[in-house]
Amino acid sequence: MKMKPSTALNELPVLELARGLARREWSAEQVMRDCLARIEQREPEVGAWEYLAADAALQRARELDRGAVQGLLHGLPIGVKDIFDTADMPTGLGTPIYSGNRPRSDAAVVATCRGEGAIMLGKTVTTELATSFAGRTRNPLRSTHTPGGSSSGSAAAVADFMVPLALGTQTAASVIRPAAFCGIVGYKPGFGKLVRAGVKSQSETLDTVGGFARSVGGAALLVAAMSGDRRLLELESGGVPVFGLCRTPEWAHADADTRQAMLDARAGLAAAGARVLELELPALEGLTQVQTEIMFFEAARSYSWERLVHFESLSPGLRQMMESGMAISPERHERNLALTAQARSRIDDVFGGVDVLLAPSTIGEAPAGIGHTGDPVFCRQWSLLGLPCVHVPFALGGSGMPVGLQVVGRAGGDLAALRAARFMEASLGEGASHA
Amino acid sequence: MKMKPSTALNELPVLELARGLARREWSAEQVMRDCLARIEQREPEVGAWEYLAADAALQRARELDRGAVQGLLHGLPIGVKDIFDTADMPTGLGTPIYSGNRPRSDAAVVATCRGEGAIMLGKTVTTELATSFAGRTRNPLRSTHTPGGSSSGSAAAVADFMVPLALGTQTAASVIRPAAFCGIVGYKPGFGKLVRAGVKSQSETLDTVGGFARSVGGAALLVAAMSGDRRLLELESGGVPVFGLCRTPEWAHADADTRQAMLDARAGLAAAGARVLELELPALEGLTQVQTEIMFFEAARSYSWERLVHFESLSPGLRQMMESGMAISPERHERNLALTAQARSRIDDVFGGVDVLLAPSTIGEAPAGIGHTGDPVFCRQWSLLGLPCVHVPFALGGSGMPVGLQVVGRAGGDLAALRAARFMEASLGEGASHA
Numbered sequence: 001m002k003m004k005p006s007t008a009l010n011e012l013p014v015l016e017l018a019r020g021l022a023r024r025e026w027s028a029e030q031v032m033r034d035c036l037a038r039i040e041q042r043e044p045e046v047g048a049w050e051y052l053a054a055d056a057a058l059q060r061a062r063e064l065d066r067g068a069v070q071g072l073l074h075g076l077p078i079g080v081k082d083i084f085d086t087a088d089m090p091t092g093l094g095t096p097i098y099s100g101n102r103p104r105s106d107a108a109v110v111a112t113c114r115g116e117g118a119i120m121l122g123k124t125v126t127t128e129l130a131t132s133f134a135g136r137t138r139n140p141l142r143s144t145h146t147p148g149g150s151s152s153g154s155a156a157a158v159a160d161f162m163v164p165l166a167l168g169t170q171t172a173a174s175v176i177r178p179a180a181f182c183g184i185v186g187y188k189p190g191f192g193k194l195v196r197a198g199v200k201s202q203s204e205t206l207d208t209v210g211g212f213a214r215s216v217g218g219a220a221l222l223v224a225a226m227s228g229d230r231r232l233l234e235l236e237s238g239g240v241p242v243f244g245l246c247r248t249p250e251w252a253h254a255d256a257d258t259r260q261a262m263l264d265a266r267a268g269l270a271a272a273g274a275r276v277l278e279l280e281l282p283a284l285e286g287l288t289q290v291q292t293e294i295m296f297f298e299a300a301r302s303y304s305w306e307r308l309v310h311f312e313s314l315s316p317g318l319r320q321m322m323e324s325g326m327a328i329s330p331e332r333h334e335r336n337l338a339l340t341a342q343a344r345s346r347i348d349d350v351f352g353g354v355d356v357l358l359a360p361s362t363i364g365e366a367p368a369g370i371g372h373t374g375d376p377v378f379c380r381q382w383s384l385l386g387l388p389c390v391h392v393p394f395a396l397g398g399s400g401m402p403v404g405l406q407v408v409g410r411a412g413g414d415l416a417a418l419r420a421a422r423f424m425e426a427s428l429g430e431g432a433s434h435a
Numbered sequence: 436m437k438m439k440p441s442t443a444l445n446e447l448p449v450l451e452l453a454r455g456l457a458r459r460e461w462s463a464e465q466v467m468r469d470c471l472a473r474i475e476q477r478e479p480e481v482g483a484w485e486y487l488a489a490d491a492a493l494q495r496a497r498e499l500d501r502g503a504v505q506g507l508l509h510g511l512p513i514g515v516k517d518i519f520d521t522a523d524m525p526t527g528l529g530t531p532i533y534s535g536n537r538p539r540s541d542a543a544v545v546a547t548c549r550g551e552g553a554i555m556l557g558k559t560v561t562t563e564l565a566t567s568f569a570g571r572t573r574n575p576l577r578s579t580h581t582p583g584g585s586s587s588g589s590a591a592a593v594a595d596f597m598v599p600l601a602l603g604t605q606t607a608a609s610v611i612r613p614a615a616f617c618g619i620v621g622y623k624p625g626f627g628k629l630v631r632a633g634v635k636s637q638s639e640t641l642d643t644v645g646g647f648a649r650s651v652g653g654a655a656l657l658v659a660a661m662s663g664d665r666r667l668l669e670l671e672s673g674g675v676p677v678f679g680l681c682r683t684p685e686w687a688h689a690d691a692d693t694r695q696a697m698l699d700a701r702a703g704l705a706a707a708g709a710r711v712l713e714l715e716l717p718a719l720e721g722l723t724q725v726q727t728e729i730m731f732f733e734a735a736r737s738y739s740w741e742r743l744v745h746f747e748s749l750s751p752g753l754r755q756m757m758e759s760g761m762a763i764s765p766e767r768h769e770r771n772l773a774l775t776a777q778a779r780s781r782i783d784d785v786f787g788g789v790d791v792l793l794a795p796s797t798i799g800e801a802p803a804g805i806g807h808t809g810d811p812v813f814c815r816q817w818s819l820l821g822l823p824c825v826h827v828p829f830a831l832g833g834s835g836m837p838v839g840l841q842v843v844g845r846a847g848g849d850l851a852a853l854r855a856a857r858f859m860e861a862s863l864g865e866g867a868s869h870a
Contacts, residue, residue, distance in 0.1 A: 087740070101539045108636075111740035192772060197636035197737035201543075204631060204639075228736075229765040301663075302632035305522070305546035330664040334847055337627060345780060412769055 009034040014076070014164040014218035021075035028061035028075030032119065035077045039162045045143050047136045048157040050082045051089050052122035060119045070117025072225040072233075079157045079166035081150075082123040083130050084110050085198040093200055094126040094135055094150075097310045107198030109167065109209055109226045116225040121163055124153025127373060129303060130169060130202055133315045134373050139181060141401060145366040148178030149373030151212070155182040158212040165222050166212045171202050171295055172383055173362075173376030175210035176406050179391040181366035181374060183402025185421070187211050187219035190414050191386025194226050203298035205340065206291065206383050216390060216422040223414075231415050241420040243269055244279040244354035246408070250288060250377045255364035257397030258405075264395060265358060265405055265428060272427030279357065283350050284381050287343060290336050291380040297333045300325025340384055347385050348410055356420040357408040361391045365401035382406070388414040390421035394428035444469040449511070449599040449653035456510035463496035463510030467554065470512045474597045480578050481595055482571045483588040485517045486524050487557035495554045505552025507660040507668075514592045514601035516585075517558040518565050519545050520633040528635055529561040529570055529585075532745045542633025544602065544644055544661045551660040556598055559588025562808060564738060565604060565637055568750045569808050574616060576836060580801040583613030584808030586647070590617040593647040600657050601647045606637050606730055607818055608797075608811030610645035611841050614826040616801035616809060618837025620856070622646055622654035625849050626821025629661050638733035640775065641726065641818050651825060651857040658849075666850050676855040678704055679714040679789030681843070685723060685812045690799035692832030693840075699830060700793060700840055700863060707862030714792065718785050719816050722778055725771045726819040732768045735760025775819055782820050783845055791855040792843040796826045800836035817841070823849040825856035829863035 009017060009031045020026050036054055043049060057077065064075050082092050085103035092098050105111075110120060125135040127150040137152040139145040140160035147156040151168030155178030158166045168175045170188045179186025188210040196207055211222040217235055224232040245266055247254070254262075266276050300307060300322045306314065307322045314322070351357070360378040367374055382389050393404035407424065409417025444452065444466045455461050471489055478484060492512065499510050517527050520538035527533050540546075545555060560570040562585040572587040574580040575595035582591040586603030590613030593601045603610045605623045614621025623645040631642055646657040652670055659667040680701055682689070689697075701711050735742060735757045741749065742757045749757070786792070795813040802809055817824050828839035842859065844852025 087744075098539060103538075104533060104536045106740040106744075108737050108739040111743050112736075115739070115743045192639070195636070195639060195733065195736045195739075197639075198740070201630070201632035204627070227765065228761075231765070298630065301547075301630045302543050304543040304550070304630075305541040305633070308546050308550045309522075309541075326663075330662065330666070338847070341780075345776075412773070 010038045010161045013215055014213055015215065015221065017164055018074070018076060018221065022069050028064045028119065029058060031075055032057055032061040032077055035121065035163055038160070042140070042160055042162065046138055046140045046156050046160050048124055048153040048160065048162060050092055050123045050125050050153065053089055056088065057119050057121045064117060072116045072221060073113055074117030076118050076165055077121040077163045078113055078118045079122060079124045079154050079163045080110060080120050081154050081168050082126045083169060083200040084167060086110055086120065086123065089123050091123065094128045094130070095313065097306055097313050105198060108195045110198070112226050124157055124166060126150050127152060128315055128318055129306065130171065130174060130200065131299065131318055131321060132373055133317050134371055138370055139366050141183060145368050145401065146181060146370050146373050148181035148366060150174040151178050152373065154212050155179055155184060155186065158214060159184045164213065165218060168210050168212060169199060170208050170210055170379070170383055171206045172291065173379030176361050176379045176389055176391045177374055177376060179212060180361040180393065180402065180404055183393045185213050185216050185219045185393070186391040187223055188389045189223050189227070190388040190409065190411060193414060194223065201302045203295050203302065205294050205298060205337065208383065216392065216418060216425050219390065220418045232418060235419050235422040238416070238419045240274050241355040241416070241423055242275045242277065242353060243420065244277050244351065244357045246279045246281055246357040246359045248281065248359055248378065248381065249285050253363050253375070253377050254360050257364040257403045258360045258362065261395050261403045261405055262360070265424070268428045269424065274423065277354055279350070279354065281350050283343065283346060287381040287384050288377060290339050291384040293328055294333070294336050294340065294384070296321060296325035297328040344385055344411070347387065351410055355416050358405055359408055361404055361406040365397035365399055365403055382408055387411060388417040390417050392421050392424045394424065443473070445473045445596045448650055449648055450650065450656065452599055453509070453511060453656065457504050463499045463554065464493060466510055467492055467496040467512055470556065470598055473595070477575065477595055477597065481573055481575045481591050483559055483592040483595065483597060485527055485558045485560050485588065488524055491523065492554050492556045499552060507551045507656060508548055509552030511553050511600055512556040512598045513548055513553045514557060514559040514589050514598045515545060515555050516589050516603050517561045518604060518635040519602060521545055521555065521558065524558050526558065529563045529565065530748065532741055532748050540633060543630045545633070547661050559592055559601060561585050562587060563750055563753055564741065565606065565609060565635065566734065566753055566756060567808055568752050569806055573805055574801050576618060580803050580836065581616060581805050581808050583616035583801060585609040586613050587808065589647050590614055590619060590621065593649060594619045599648065600653060603645050603647060604634060605643050605645055605814070605818055606641045607726065608814030611796050611814045611824055611826045612809055612811060614647055615796040615828065615837065615839055618828040620648050620651050620654045620828070621826040622658060623824045624658050624662070625823040625844070625846060628849060629658065636737045638730050638737065640729050640733060640772065643818065651827065651853060651860050654825065655853045667853060670854050670857040673851070673854045675709050676790040676851070676858055677710045677712065677788065678791060678793045678855065679712050679786065681714045681716055681792040681794045683716065683794055683813065683816065684720050688798050688810070688812050689795050692799040692838045693795045693797065696830050696838045696840055697795070700859070703863045704859065709858065712789055714785065714789065716785050718778065718781060722816040722819050723812060725774050726815040728763055728767065729771050729775065729819070731756060731760035732763045779820055779846070782822065786845055790851050793840055794843055796839055796841040800832035800834055800838055817843055822846060823852040825852050827856050827859045829859070
């Protein structure tokens with residue numbers, strides 16, 4: 001066993017950390033202790049964790065140190081959004097309704113991570129039932145500001161160097177938005193890439209499991225491990241991507257920081273040798289509304305038990321969301337699903353000659369306040385289309401908080417999206433990002 | 436309160452039973468007592484129930500009798516396949532791995548049924564994790580024979596007059612096949628019609644919640660209540676349907692009984708004034724294989740916790756299914772999903788001028804033995820396509836066991852499928868069916 005590097009292990013880039021663990025250059029226990037030290041120091045301010053299994057995690061780390069190298073995630077501590085079932089930790093779903101809830105089994109992807117050698121360190125704060133009603137987590141970069149949501153604790157924990165990786169989910173914007181507000185990489189894979197078994201279901205049409213890391217390679221590693229798709233590890237080949245700059249029909253919402261990020265990205269990518277085309281996408285018109293209605297309709301029905309048995313324990317906002325959802329008729333929902341199917345079948349054409357789209361992730365920097373999680377407007381259409389999305393942080397906005405953009409891939413184009421995101425990360429200067 | 440009819444209440448047609456409950460012609464307690472008496476008498480032979488909440492059900496019945504009429508299912512006892520989460524009953528999933536498992540909440544459709552006044556009487560036997568490895572349930576019509584699966588107990592309980600309605604799920608053939616073998620109506624709604632939240636996930640591409648009844652109207656009532664789509668209650672209008680007789684590419688598997696059922700149906704429907712066209716469906720070619728591979732791939736991953744943590748507790752057959760599933764590559768799965776999307780988008784065209792298809796449900800009568808649940812070959816393609824299917828029993832096979840056919844509707848055509856099934860039920864003689 002080598003000496004620890006002078007940098008604390010929790011601050012190492014995840015690929016380097018994983019490599020060192022696999023080569024036994026440092027122990028899983030050392031990594032875990034550095035993560036726990038960081039958490040001890042910072043958790044009172046950040047509030048990223050709903051439950052921390054520190055002792056069990058250390059014990060598991062020592063077991064891993066004694067045994068054979070387990071898999072892609074050997075010894076890596078992972079934070080798990082508190083809507084994933086865990087057999088050894090409570091699953092509270094951000095609502096007192098599930099206080100003390102102990103599922104029998106692990107969500108499928110949690111089990112897979114453990115099978116790959118990961119150590120599930122704890123459950124991270126989620127908004128109420130993964131909707132928009134905020135938990136207590138603060139943005140680690142500025143504690144007066146929201147970290148975004150609904151995967152609030154996962155994004156904050158990774159951004160704050162508490163863990164190298166964390167699991168989240170996205171129904172509207174719940175991976176990309178908190179990644180953007182916290183200045184890290186968020187990867188929402190294409191729909192169907194990861195199974196959702198054991199993850200609380202909000203909207204079957206939209207819910208997508210994703211992950212957080214401080215680099216594109218880290219996010220790719222996590223999803224490669226969970227999906228078993230090892231192709232996602234090959235990010236450094238594939239040539240220079242062609243980007244399609246896509247302002248989306250929601251462009252009027254973008255503030256000066258996001259507008260500047262689009263200009264900077266275009267210039268920076270071109271300077272790095274990439275072709276960047278401008279794309280008009282009238283095909284996206286109306287999809288934000290369709291996504292909202294589908295989410296409301298399905299959430300109200302998926303949460304039938306909570307709505308019918310525990311209505312009084314829901315926040316007023318969520319009660320209203322449920323009522324709006326129940327007011328949407330089955331006929332209208334059928335129409336919305338038909339529009340979705342049509343849009344999904346046609347979206348490939350709009351990519352034309354480009355490999356990926358480059359689009360805003362958020363209106364701008366994380367807004368002030370922790371009572372809300374920001375506007376999901378720039379993510380709804382991509383969630384509806386089920387396309388792979390990778391948020392890449394590369395700039396700072398007017399108030400010094402992170403800003404970035406999302407790479408959007410074709411259906412089935414997760415690898416191309418990750419490669420383009422990696423290209424962007426490398427060419428726009430990793431130094432500019434928080435990580 | 437009127438006197439009970441001379442028929443035991445558990446034997447009444449469900450629509451009549453529901454009407455009488457809503458009008459207080461008989462009490463929910465009387466209905467429950469008759470169901471419980473039947474269960475007490477028959478359960479030792481049939482083995483339909485994994486868990487019976489007799490006392491709680493009687494108590495709930497008395498509460499309903501004292502209060503206002505609750506909804507579409509007021510006072511109706513319902514059996515729940517033991518892969519639906521229930522907050523007040525164990526959820527065992529047909530495997531010792533989940534022995535004593537007590538979920539915190541109800542599956543969404545269970546909560547909705549309760550909200551509509553239903554009384555969840557107990558959990559019915561499922562095959563192991565809803566796959567093909569049989570439980571202990573026997574066919575109530577002949578106890579040496581399988582009731583079919585995976586929703587074995589639900590189908591047997593309804594066929595045996597233990598309950599008027601029961602919940603099931605279908606991934607390959609798990610609603611239609613047990614309905615056929617037990618001689619009752621099984622209704623697998625179109626994909627997306629019912630939310631799956633709180634139902635054990637086997638294959639997100641395929642899993643569909645459905646229901647059992649002894650009449651088409653009963654099955655429609657159940658799904659209307661669960662989905663909130665009240666249009667499904669209007670079965671008696673819509674005119675005479677046009678049927679497309681569809682032997683499917685699996686026709687060579689059909690035995691003499693199924694072949695005879697197709698001939699009889701054609702003649703009987705024509706005699707009742709319906710047009711029956713013969714359809715060739717080359718578009719279905721290969722879909723059975725695609726369905727099988729998708730199911731294996733997704734089940735192996737959705738059941739990751741069971742596979743990685745409790746492999747030794749799985750049956751040898753399920754272990755092998757898991758290993759086959761893990762051997763299918765992500766590339767192949769992507770290809771299979773692309774073929775599915777293509778087939779789903781094209782299937783509407785093959786309906787041409789017909790309202791519904793009429794196709795075999797099973798190879799023939801329930802086979803002897805209870806160690807297996809029969810061949811799913813005639814259901815796989817419809818599960819893959821996500822089309823609404825209604826099994827209608829109307830004949831007896833060579834050995835005196837029930838035979839029938841399934842009506843297959845277009846995507847979004849649940850109402851048309853139910854109306855055609857109702858037309859078929861009326862014209863082919865309800866007397867011929869077991870119910």
